[in-house]
Amino acid sequence: MFVMFAYVKISEYEEKIESKELSEFIEGDVLEYEHALTIPIDVFEVILEKLEKVDCELSNEMRKVLTSGEIIIREHHVDSIVGKLRATLEHLGGVSLIKAKDLIRVLEGLKKRRDTILLGRISF
Numbered sequence: 001m002f003v004m005f006a007y008v009k010i011s012e013y014e015e016k017i018e019s020k021e022l023s024e025f026i027e028g029d030v031l032e033y034e035h036a037l038t039i040p041i042d043v044f045e046v047i048l049e050k051l052e053k054v055d056c057e058l059s060n061e062m063r064k065v066l067t068s069g070e071i072i073i074r075e076h077h078v079d080s081i082v083g084k085l086r087a088t089l090e091h092l093g094g095v096s097l098i099k100a101k102d103l104i105r106v107l108e109g110l111k112k113r114r115d116t117i118l119l120g121r122i123s124f
Contacts, residue, residue, distance in 0.1 A: 003044045003065055004123040005037040005106055009116050036106045036118065039099045041066070047100050050091040055084045065120045073118040078107050 039047075045066070052059035058081065065071040073081065085104050092100050110118045 001041045002123045003039045003041060003120055005118055005120050007034045007036050007110065007113060007116050008119045037102050043096050043099050046096040047092065050088045051084060054087045058084055065122065069122045071120040075110055078111050082107050
């Protein structure tokens with residue numbers, strides 16, 4: 001199992017997304033869906049364990065992807081998340097360090113896109 005992150009263009013669907021699961025839009029209505037990153041579940045859990053030492057609340061929020069199967073990250077949250085992930089890097093090594101750096105890169109890429117969110121979903 002993996003956590004798959006993708007950029008999803010949502011400008012015309014913002015109100016609808018608030019009332020429905022985003023997965024309904026991915027199958028038909030989304031304007032743009034671009035794969036950004038795939039992280040194995042075990043590696044993602046290691047990143048979250050180390051992130052918990054920096055910010056327990058953020059770690060728990062990101063862990064929701066493992067329990068609910070989906071997490072949405074909006075552009076205005078990026079700077080905070082990236083800062084806390086950067087503080088976590090010194091505690092990581094190997095694949096988890098590489099994937100954490102990749103996740104930071106993907107999050108920073110979200111800031112350059114208009115009307116886009118980053119969707120994290122469980123993938124098999």
